[in-house]
Amino acid sequence: MFTGIIEEIGTVSALQQDGDNAVVRIEAPTVVADATHGASIAVDGVCLTVVEHDADGFTADVMGETLSRSTLGELAAGSKVNLERAMQAGGRLAGHIVQGHVDAVGTLIERTAHEKWDVLRFSIPVELARYVVEKGSITISGTSLTVSAVSEPEASEPWLEVSLIPTTLQLTTLGALQVQDRVNLEVDVLAKYVERALAGYQRAEDQSGREK
Numbered sequence: 001m002f003t004g005i006i007e008e009i010g011t012v013s014a015l016q017q018d019g020d021n022a023v024v025r026i027e028a029p030t031v032v033a034d035a036t037h038g039a040s041i042a043v044d045g046v047c048l049t050v051v052e053h054d055a056d057g058f059t060a061d062v063m064g065e066t067l068s069r070s071t072l073g074e075l076a077a078g079s080k081v082n083l084e085r086a087m088q089a090g091g092r093l094a095g096h097i098v099q100g101h102v103d104a105v106g107t108l109i110e111r112t113a114h115e116k117w118d119v120l121r122f123s124i125p126v127e128l129a130r131y132v133v134e135k136g137s138i139t140i141s142g143t144s145l146t147v148s149a150v151s152e153p154e155a156s157e158p159w160l161e162v163s164l165i166p167t168t169l170q171l172t173t174l175g176a177l178q179v180q181d182r183v184n185l186e187v188d189v190l191a192k193y194v195e196r197a198l199a200g201y202q203r204a205e206d207q208s209g210r211e212k
Helices: 064-069 165-171 189-211
Strands: 010-016 021-027 042-043 046-053 058-061 078-085 104-113 118-122 137-140 143-150 159-164 182-187
Touching: 021 064, 042 058, 104 137, 137 159
Parallel strands: none
Antiparallel strands: 010 021, 010 078, 021 058, 042 046, 042 078, 046 058, 104 118, 104 182, 118 159, 137 143, 137 182, 143 159
């Protein structure tokens, strides 16, 4: 589990794809300081397992499911990525509960600069829109953010906005995003669990009604 608080911006030194899988090497001295074989590190919001590591960085395998659901397949040597080590038991949950399981990819469609902060608007898939609420949590490329505005529930092309403070602009890759850049999205898992539980409750109610 992660919190969405980025520890380091790493640099991809190699990405080798072979069919529906890939191997990525990332230079990142901070997150490998206490790394072990099999450790989990979130790369742009995707939970990856450390296969090899040294003092300068680590290597991880990326399977087809991950390549199809995230932007990792678009990486190349020189790409910058947000990194976070798995949360330690007893640590502070400074962001929100982040699994590192990307739901889909969104696109930056508008960027509005203010004196010291920026507002970014992202398109989101229709099937994810119901999980996004104003003042709720969203993970964008591994970064825990608060939704500052959201499209109407009936919108055919839904979107969400986040407002980024100087620290977020400086310490994550979001500060360099340009319109049409793609990002990884993970919605709040609690919303999905609630929906699933309510669906089961409704089925039980319907079944009970038919048996009466």
